[in-house]
Amino acid sequence: MSHEDATHGPAPLGDVDAEPMHRAVEALTAALHQYVDTAVGVRAEFGASEADDDPRILALENRVGTLNAAVFDQLHDALGMHPDLTTSVWEPGPDAEHTETDEDLPEGTVPAEAFYLGFVVADPPAGASMTLDGVIELLDEAGQEAASRLVTGGYHVLEWAASRGLAPAFGDDPDDEEDE
Numbered sequence: 001m002s003h004e005d006a007t008h009g010p011a012p013l014g015d016v017d018a019e020p021m022h023r024a025v026e027a028l029t030a031a032l033h034q035y036v037d038t039a040v041g042v043r044a045e046f047g048a049s050e051a052d053d054d055p056r057i058l059a060l061e062n063r064v065g066t067l068n069a070a071v072f073d074q075l076h077d078a079l080g081m082h083p084d085l086t087t088s089v090w091e092p093g094p095d096a097e098h099t100e101t102d103e104d105l106p107e108g109t110v111p112a113e114a115f116y117l118g119f120v121v122a123d124p125p126a127g128a129s130m131t132l133d134g135v136i137e138l139l140d141e142a143g144q145e146a147a148s149r150l151v152t153g154g155y156h157v158l159e160w161a162a163s164r165g166l167a168p169a170f171g172d173d174p175d176d177e178e179d180e
Contacts, residue, residue, distance in 0.1 A: 007080035016078055024074040028067040035060045065120040086118060112158050116167050136164050 007013070038060055042051045051057060068086060075083050119139070124130050139162040147157045161168035 007078070009080070013079065018078075021071070021074045021078060024067070024071045028064065028071055031060065031064050031067050035064055062120075062122065069120065087116070112156075114167075118167075136162055 035057075038056050039051065042054045042057055045051075046054065072083055072085060075081055119135075121132060121135050123132060143160050143162045147160045150157050
């Protein structure tokens with residue numbers, strides 16, 4: 001779908017059929033329930049690290065990722081929105097120690113935020129010359145280009161990283177260099 005159609009325009013949408021979006025959510029919900037049931041069974045058979053690598057778990061994680069992308073596509077196609085439905089956010093609980101706020105920063109410090117762009121990439125077709133290992137190289141090149149464009153636009157890019165499997169842990173490595 002083009003980003004120049006009425007769905008992506010500034011005007012509110014009239015009647016929208018929510019049923020296809022609900023069906024996509026129901027399919028994702030069913031897969032998540034299947035994942036929980038399978039994970040409980042696999043964990044009863046194996047240790048945690050073995051369970052993480054169990055083919056049944058990996059297949060269901062791939063299915064959940066695919067169905068989550070289908071939810072995104074349904075919302076995007078029908079509403080023109082770009083929903084961020086895969087970010088995990090843990091808020092501090094009531095017993096959490098004091099967390100740093102902007103008021104705690106030294107005077108003159110500019111607050112910074114982390115931004116993520118995530119991809120779920122499946123294996124290429126059998127016989128293809130590319131591998132999943134090549135994905136990180138491509139993302140690293142794209143990251144360098146994005147960081148350069150941000151700096152050119154006047155932003156201060158304190159850190160950037162391409163990672164596989166988990167979001168990068170910024171500020172945890174004393175050897176990290178600023179990319180500007």
